Amino acid sequence: MKKLLSYLSVLTILIFSNCQGQQNVTTAVKTSKTESMKQNIYQFKVQDLSGNSFDFVSLKGKKILVVNTASKCGLTPQYKDLEALYKKYKDKNFCIVGFPANNFAAQEPGTNEEISTFCQKNYGVTFPMMAKVSVKGSDMCEVYKFLTEKSKNGLQDSEVEWNFQKYLINEKGELEHVIAPRVLPTDASITTWIEK
Template identity: 40%
Template sequence: MTTVYDFKPKLADDSEFPMEQLRGKVMLIANTASKCGFTPQYNGLEHIHRQFKTRGLEVMAFPCNQFGSQEPGNAEEIGAFCEKNYGVSFPLFAKIDVNGDGADPLFRFLKKEAPGLLGSKAIKWNFTKFLVRRDGSVFKRYAPQTRPEEMISDIEALLAE
């Protein structure tokens, strides 16, 4: 697999989502959790989604319970929480693992293409974010503490390519 377009992650309703349908879009992909200190970043993700969607940005959230069991709910509970508390209108995917033997294939690819600090492939915490170019290649990984608003200049640069 050479680009994100080769993957078909599952949406919250367990249906496949062929990433191929986003060919030509810039993507912001994050592993998320509802009970994390970084959870308020959903506000920033939603703001960016609304600000740049018409220019070709797709924001995608992948709930993960691997870090401090901070995403204990099922898909329906996660969706209701995100909509009620943050007005999330971008896609929420099925809950996944991002590390270990059971890591989702998309996240294995993202980690390989954009290693973390000191070349680490592991995701360290919730709200690690990946920005993907229109050609499906990974542009950059962002640390959990990087707020979505701090990514705007990179997003604008990729949208202009």
Template identity: 45%
Template structure:
């Protein structure tokens, strides 16, 4: 009987420890300094994108904002993470980045504080986004600014889209129109 109880406890422990994190396990600092708890996004599809203000892909901010205006609300959210890791194309501080995004591109979707995506100081949310050991689904190298990650309504990573495909790519629009 003791062996059965021991095996049962071991089984339960492995189930709990083997569970993967979801988006809802994270929080981040917004670009204006508040704490953003991702659990507030439960039930929404979420597009996470690493951004840069001085990149050839920076005009994607306009398409991201258009996508947000068309689909954003109760069912969809975009989260931007400024990053200076690729080509050193976002060297400014958070307030300068915020002014740039809001004034030049009219960005109204949530922007987080600048983070690191590569190296020793990778932000925890990007460790999760890019590692199947963390997210249970996929491994993804962030190759450049404006790589997009698709998160389902359960807070699970389901796919990513190349930086060189725009925010209104077929994959993203199809995903937004899929029922979950």
């Protein structure tokens, strides 16, 4: 009887160990699948305000701040801070890419040409500005699908809350942080990230 109990104890331990091993293998496979599905921003080519092709590969090795903009929003003065941030860090492997969007209270009604003129005339914007896109809804552009879907960016699901939401992309083209619209571009949460 003692031998039988001893045998059953050993058998139970072996089965339990095997199950634990299987669980670890399953977890490793799931993690591996998530990693392999994770994308980066370098896969995208878009058009800028002038209609020229803009390839995100050209920003490889730089930190990137992607922001959706609007000309008739209470947050529009952030263009000034964005431009100041760009001028301060553009020679330190940093770039800002703006995407005008009319998704919030129709606050970006202009054409690409009108947006370009507005940005130059009022804020002297020199950072790359892309053609107007949609950043939410059924017609959301591919870049913003990447930025807002965890299955694509590997970090988190998010929703663009309003104009001037900021997405921080690391030197590998991966999403690292999502910054709320009202947080100024000069906030320490952004400048510290650029400088680290």
